[in-house]
Amino acid sequence: MKRSVARLADGRELIYFDRRDDADRSMLDEREPSPRPPASELRYDPLTEEWVAMAGHRQGRTFLPPADECPLCPSRPGHLTEIPAPDYDVVVFENRFPSFSTNLGIYQDAGGLSEVRPGVGRCEVVCFTAEHSSSFSQLSEAQVGLVMEAWADRTAELSEIPGVEQVFCFENRGSEIGITLAHPHGQIYAYPYVTPRTRQQLAAAARHTGGNLFADILAAERAAGVRVVAANEHWTAFVPAAARYPFEVHVYPHRQVPDLVALTPEERAAFGPLYTGVLRALDGLFGVVMPYVSAWHQAPVREGRDLAYLHLELFSIRRAPGKLKYLAGSESAMGAFVNDVLPEEAAGMIRSQVDH
Amino acid sequence: MKRSVARLADGRELIYFDRRDDADRSMLDEREPSPRPPASELRYDPLTEEWVAMAGHRQGRTFLPPADECPLCPSRPGHLTEIPAPDYDVVVFENRFPSFSTNLGIYQDAGGLSEVRPGVGRCEVVCFTAEHSSSFSQLSEAQVGLVMEAWADRTAELSEIPGVEQVFCFENRGSEIGITLAHPHGQIYAYPYVTPRTRQQLAAAARHTGGNLFADILAAERAAGVRVVAANEHWTAFVPAAARYPFEVHVYPHRQVPDLVALTPEERAAFGPLYTGVLRALDGLFGVVMPYVSAWHQAPVREGRDLAYLHLELFSIRRAPGKLKYLAGSESAMGAFVNDVLPEEAAGMIRSQVDH
Numbered sequence: 046m047k048r049s050v051a052r053l054a055d056g057r058e059l060i061y062f063d064r065r066d067d068a069d070r071s072m073l074d075e076r077e078p079s080p081r082p083p084a085s086e087l088r089y090d091p092l093t094e095e096w097v098a099m100a101g102h103r104q105g106r107t108f109l110p111p112a113d114e115c116p117l118c119p120s121r122p123g124h125l126t127e128i129p130a131p132d133y134d135v136v137v138f139e140n141r142f143p144s145f146s147t148n149l150g151i152y153q154d155a156g157g158l159s160e161v162r163p164g165v166g167r168c169e170v171v172c173f174t175a176e177h178s179s180s181f182s183q184l185s186e187a188q189v190g191l192v193m194e195a196w197a198d199r200t201a202e203l204s205e206i207p208g209v210e211q212v213f214c215f216e217n218r219g220s221e222i223g224i225t226l227a228h229p230h231g232q233i234y235a236y237p238y239v240t241p242r243t244r245q246q247l248a249a250a251a252r253h254t255g256g257n258l259f260a261d262i263l264a265a266e267r268a269a270g271v272r273v274v275a276a277n278e279h280w281t282a283f284v285p286a287a288a289r290y291p292f293e294v295h296v297y298p299h300r301q302v303p304d305l306v307a308l309t310p311e312e313r314a315a316f317g318p319l320y321t322g323v324l325r326a327l328d329g330l331f332g333v334v335m336p337y338v339s340a341w342h343q344a345p346v347r348e349g350r351d352l353a354y355l356h357l358e359l360f361s362i363r364r365a366p367g368k369l370k371y372l373a374g375s376e377s378a379m380g381a382f383v384n385d386v387l388p389e390e391a392a393g394m395i396r397s398q399v400d401h
Numbered sequence: 402m403k404r405s406v407a408r409l410a411d412g413r414e415l416i417y418f419d420r421r422d423d424a425d426r427s428m429l430d431e432r433e434p435s436p437r438p439p440a441s442e443l444r445y446d447p448l449t450e451e452w453v454a455m456a457g458h459r460q461g462r463t464f465l466p467p468a469d470e471c472p473l474c475p476s477r478p479g480h481l482t483e484i485p486a487p488d489y490d491v492v493v494f495e496n497r498f499p500s501f502s503t504n505l506g507i508y509q510d511a512g513g514l515s516e517v518r519p520g521v522g523r524c525e526v527v528c529f530t531a532e533h534s535s536s537f538s539q540l541s542e543a544q545v546g547l548v549m550e551a552w553a554d555r556t557a558e559l560s561e562i563p564g565v566e567q568v569f570c571f572e573n574r575g576s577e578i579g580i581t582l583a584h585p586h587g588q589i590y591a592y593p594y595v596t597p598r599t600r601q602q603l604a605a606a607a608r609h610t611g612g613n614l615f616a617d618i619l620a621a622e623r624a625a626g627v628r629v630v631a632a633n634e635h636w637t638a639f640v641p642a643a644a645r646y647p648f649e650v651h652v653y654p655h656r657q658v659p660d661l662v663a664l665t666p667e668e669r670a671a672f673g674p675l676y677t678g679v680l681r682a683l684d685g686l687f688g689v690v691m692p693y694v695s696a697w698h699q700a701p702v703r704e705g706r707d708l709a710y711l712h713l714e715l716f717s718i719r720r721a722p723g724k725l726k727y728l729a730g731s732e733s734a735m736g737a738f739v740n741d742v743l744p745e746e747a748a749g750m751i752r753s754q755v756d757h
Contacts, residue, residue: 089643090645092641094605095643097740144739155745157618215730222727224729236735242736249447262513268512287451287452287453360733373694378698378714379696
């Protein structure tokens with residue numbers, strides 16, 4: 046594995062993760078640089094005690110370009126992309142339209158009982174493969190290993206940025222989920238705060254009596270068995286008993302680790318076959334590409350690292366071939382979820398596809 | 402105003418709110434009754450300490466029928482609907498596919514560190530008008546008054562159901578939000594728990610020092626002024642300083658009351674003109690029907706009634722003519738919102754339409 050750091054014309058960092066140790070990454074970005082937008086401003090919502098990022102510059106971001114104008118494909122003569130190379134294995138670069146960055150602007154008081162501070166942090170794009178029409182589900186084990194290497198590398202490095210409190214690696218897939226680029230890619234957000242959901246899970250873990258909350262959930266799901274969809278020596282994938290979405294799968298390592306950095310090579314190697322099997326099973330459910338959000342829950346940089354337990358939470362909003370689950374009034378406004386698919390039934394459907 | 406209670410063929414309750422005191426509501430529902438589904442089961446999510454309702458029967462619910470098969474229009478010969486009458490002003494009835502009900506089933510332990518209990522409660526549909534192609538924004542002041550009468554009536558009555566802890570009146574509008582029926586209507590959920598968002602707001606209110614949190618926010622927004630979009634003697638509508646959605650408007654009465662029941666006739670009368678003006682302004686923004694969720698935040702039945710402050714929170718997911726705001730990885734998985742439209746800009750856009 047070779048790691049090469051380059052700079053795009055506008056100064057953004059780009060990091061290649063290559064399987065071949067002799068990969069040549071000296072090509073330069075020959076595009077005209079555009080000015081880089083300032084970091085968003087964070088506003089404190091006194092009603093919920095949460096931060097919201099205001100990123101007006103993102104309104105102009107690239108929106109579903111045709112395949113031959115994809116900015117995530119390798120560059121070719123006549124079409125220079127974000128990746129100044131004729132090919133790549135896995136590549137990570139700073140998002141051109143970041144929600145968080147270290148390029149700070151001027152932040153004025155907003156009134157309204159809110160507080161304002163700069164959205165310091167960093168947002169990166171992870172290209173999973175150079176193949177525009179591929180998907181994570183189709184990656185080889187070696188390729189997933191390289192992506193995991195990139196995730197762990199970025200988690201460690203982004204955690205060092207002053208002000209960053211949490212690193213979040215995730216993939217949005219499918220136009221139904223709102224992706225603006227079809228090329229197989231994920232994103233990494235380095236947040237300047239511990240996110241509400243992580244804060245909530247860690248608070249639950251702190252109140253839990255017995256063993257570690259996450260370990261106890263994993264053990265209980267493995268004991269119940271009825272919602273387990275796939276398992277190997279190092280990982281178990283299950284639909285949680287109180288799933289919020291019609292098709293939701295959580296993937297836990299069998300050992301409590303705070304983040305991707307802490308996984309052993311054996312654990313990393315065992316993840317790919319299990320996870321891509323689950324993804325292919327989801328696509329098999331209705332014979333259509335399943336839209337999903339896949340989210341790595343890692344420990345914050347500084348807080349709760351003893352309580353946290355690395356795991357992946359994936360959900361799809363597709364509930365039937367022509368029907369989506371929408372987060373409407375009850376979910377969006379009150380946080381009260383109603384799931385139309387029983388978790389045991391969803392697990393049975395997914396498991397039967399994994400077995401195929 | 403006349404209030405008439407009837408029963409549908411399958412036993413569900415239906416309540417007419419008529420402007421005319423001589424309205425005759427003796428017509429019977431002549432449809433064959435279908436069996437009523439049992440109440441959902443609630444499962445406790447130990448990771449978030451929240452309840453999730455499992456309502457498998459809702460998968461079969463009516464999905465975007467053509468206008469001439471609308472179940473919310475008045476009945477006519479050859480097309481019997483949910484409303485067994487040739488016309489109505491405002492009508493409320495029990496949802497045929499309820500997330501919560503008092504028709505309990507059998508609930509077994511689910512394992513996985515979850516707890517299970519019956520989803521006791523009630524879900525109602527509120528038809529705002531008999532006019533299929535109308536919308537809330539087009540209702541007359543008298544009609545909005547009747548809807549408010551219905552909301553208050555239902556809030557008071559549903560609060561009396563044993564086990565109900567919160568009554569939520571809301572409207573989902575637009576196919577982008579996931580509505581399954583186009584006829585102008587809202588819903589009422591009587592929940593068997595205090596919802597996560599309400600719990601969160603009340604916890605923030607309990608921690609707030611100074612005056613009442615909500616009253617202080619209202620005063621601060623009125624003082625800042627820049628995000629106020631409309632106001633009259635009894636109500637102020639503003640975009641909150643830390644808005645999560647591209648177009649979000651909160652509407653507060655000027656007096657702290659726990660719920661719709663507690664509004665004076667003058668306050669009720671003043672709401673309609675202000676609110677429908679905001680709705681029309683939203684539709685005017687891009688010249689397209691704006692999808693939205695409009696949510697009345699009322700005090701829970703038993704808890705926090707001294708801290709709570711009735712208000713309405715409305716948001717749209719449309720961020721530009723051809724673009725929607727999706728709740729993807731950061732929002733859905735981590736609860737971390739990124740808003741692409743500055744609240745002050747959104748307020749200016751809405752306010753300029755209200756002035757028209």
